[in-house]
Amino acid sequence: METKLSTKGQVVLPQLIRKSMNLRAGDKLDVGIEGGQIVLVPRKKRAGKGRIIKDPLTGFPVLTAGKNAPVLTQKEVEEILAEFP
Known part of the structure; x- marks a missing residue:
């Protein structure tokens, strides 16, 4: 998948990735560089809502x-x- 960097340095994660990782607006991500690649790791995995x-x-x-x-x-x-x- 491809995305691009905005003039403000923002990156949009494709919907498929957000859904598969259960990510929502406001979730915090750790950002780092590993082996010359940018790595984003969610700070905590959501448990989802019980019913x-x-x-x-x-x-x-x-x-x-x-x-x-x-x-x-x-x-x-x-x-x-x-x-x-």
């Missing part, structure tokens, strides 16, 4: 994980619960 839905089995409201929420293993869940008071 409250009705559980089809119980009918109770439940919070769903966001699009990029980390996946926990059974062992990680057990370790977290072991530390819970």
